[in-house]
Amino acid sequence: GDSVTQMEGPVTLSEEAFLTINCTYTATGYPSLFWYVQYPGEGLQLLLKATKADDKGSNKGFEATYRKETTSFHLEKGSVQVSDSAVYFCALEYQAGTALIFGKGTTLSVSS
């Protein structure tokens, strides 16, 4: 069945370091892909999305490119801040696009 696999965390970085969080997926067809972020004590929020192959989603300095050939949607940011510390979830469309399923999440901790 459809699934999302994320790199294991936690990821610990110093402020201004480069961030990559890997995400690969298994799905029928070409579903839309998403990154969500969860700050402590809160629900998830949409960070960015891409709806077709080679699309690049971007928001708040984060980027991810939909790679059909490698079935990947890796999240990147050139210079992380302490305020980026959170749990990041990769997600894809499920059940003909009526729902989303999520990866296990990757915890990012950024220190100053």
Place this chain on the structure above:
Amino acid sequence: NAGVTQTPKFRVLKTGQSMTLLCAQDMNHEYMYWYRQDPGMGLRLIHYSVGEGTTAKGEVPDGYNVSRLKKQNFLLGLESAAPSQTSVYFCASSYGVRGRNVEKLFFGSGTQLSVL
């Protein structure tokens, strides 16, 4: 604008007890969802609804029932709670239109449920 509101925020049950979690959204969203979040397992879809009066099973539906009698409310029921259902439960909604793909989910702040 309250968005997605979940009640209660915390609950402790004994094994075998029943309870209902309530989710309410004020955004006139068509689609609603229940997820559970567990350490090391991420977020898993329990049940969802694409409109009033309709529900569907997600990834982990066993042991749960749902109802969507009103468009703004989505109820999650546990008929006989088990320790394996200890989790954080999140409700979400989306401006989905039947026949079109979901674009963005709006999440509630979660319910922490412990089953002893």
